Amino acid sequence: MLNSKKTALFNVHEKYGGKIIDFSGWQLPVQYESITLEHEATRNKAGLFDVSHMGEVEVTGIDAFKFVQNLVTNDISALEDNQVLYTFMCYETGGVVDDLLVYRFDEEHFFLVINAGNIDKDFEWMNKNSEKYNIDILNISDKISQLAIQGPNAQTILQKLTDIDLGEINFFYFKRNVNIAGVSCLVSRTGYTGEDGFEIYLENTKVEYVWEKLMEVGKKLGLKPVGLGARDTLRFEVALPLYGNELSKDISPLEAGFEFFVKLEKDDFIGKEALVKQYTDGLKRKIVGFEMIDKGIPRHGYEVWAHGKQIGFVTTGYASPTVKKNIGFAIVPVEYSKLGTIIEIKVRKKFLNAQVVSKRFYTKSYKKQQPYRV
Known part of the structure; x- marks a missing residue:
């Protein structure tokens, strides 16, 4: 360190x-x-x-709205001043650069909150895609x-x-x-x-x-x-994603189950073409929730198997403190994503049975508008 x-x-x-x-x-x-x-x-x-450790970037200027709208998958035209929106920045391939929060101060001033491990990469990505806009981008993370x-x-x-x-x-x-x-x-x-x-x-x-x-x-x-x-x-x-686990350059927001935050009807945004194709063709794989049937705790990176072959891997796994069960997320082919499907998690050298379940393992008892829908 x-x-x-x-x-x-x-x-x-x-x-x-x-x-x-x-x-x-x-x-x-x-x-x-x-x-x-x-x-x-x-x-x-x-x-x-x-x-x-989280990163903060300010975007200001007469083209600030246009720039951010093109940068992210969600529709920031829905924002009022002093409102926040959850969204993604994507590569042209549809993979995720980062997930982030967009704070709107006004149409010429936005405040972006990004992940700590992605600060330099994100800032470089923003600058790379800013050339045609009259804006200033300032990394104020430090x-x-x-x-x-x-x-x-x-x-x-x-x-x-x-x-x-x-x-x-x-x-x-x-x-x-x-x-x-x-x-x-x-x-x-x-x-x-x-x-x-x-x-x-x-x-x-x-x-x-x-x-x-x-x-x-x-x-x-x-x-x-x-x-x-x-x-x-x-x-x-509560099924919120972690970049590097449920989201990455190789896992799209659609595969992660966050299509609510990908507005394909927008005029344009970086990665739209690839995501439209993925949506139109149909997903080949997706993130699912699972619960262990056999005794064992799943961990990030463990292999997922079915019918004698590896079909995916665990993105997150824990012994849940609240629901008192051994549970996890995994990315698998869509044919294995139906609730109730039996899969196997390779824990060290053992193949342990698990069952596909809803990703929302815990829900608050009171109702509040949720920013993430899965």
Whole structure:
């Protein structure tokens, strides 16, 4: 980890006992107490995440709308000012450059939130495809920290540190210049856990102070710091994708099951021709959910077999802390994607039976508009 980057909260992670690992070139905590405890705290009370490793890019100029509309698969014409949209950037082949969030400040100002491991690649891709547009593209990733507070008590905790009514921020909307414990922040209501919650964007120099204030006021409401381990199990249970697992240059958004965010009726966008062909010809493979029948825990990269041959591989697999089952996602030919289909997962040298099931392993008990449909 000698060449790994550190977020502005690195000392805080050590103070709270974080077990540090390398993740996409960053030194980040995989856990503090335990993945299961942190997962359950977020599901039942609240969890606080350092996601400052994520990338942020600003697009400004008179052609900002046209550029972003051509860059991504979703239709940003549906956005109001101060609204957020989930989408993909694709290669001409239909494979995924990255999945991202688009924040619209106004028609000439957009804020793109991208994955940590893809920052340099994404920025290069944006610049490569910007030549015919009158815009400025600025990578501000190193100047901004990001916190996420998620869980049933998230709003109650954050409300203690601000005068604005957080109830006025609807799902997938945001407010700028929000005073959090005396610090000006951008606050959005999105999340990557399946729970209600907020993202807080602020200056690097202020993030340690805000983290500590949140932990202070959240202590009685069960707030815990959460590492990357539980972040992954939480997103997995509600069928949210991870780039490099369910999405990649070799796995399209359609194969991953996210056709809702690919607007093929748009005039044009990068990758449209390939995705239209894939849709018209019919998918040859897709991501499915599965549940282990035999005893064993599936892991990313494990082979999937049927009828004596390998048919695919596991993209994500865990012993689920919430549903208490060994479950996973796998990419397989469409003929093996029907619910109830029996497949085999090669766990070390053993072939263990599993059954194809719905990808949404966990659903919140309250109804909220969902940004991801699978």
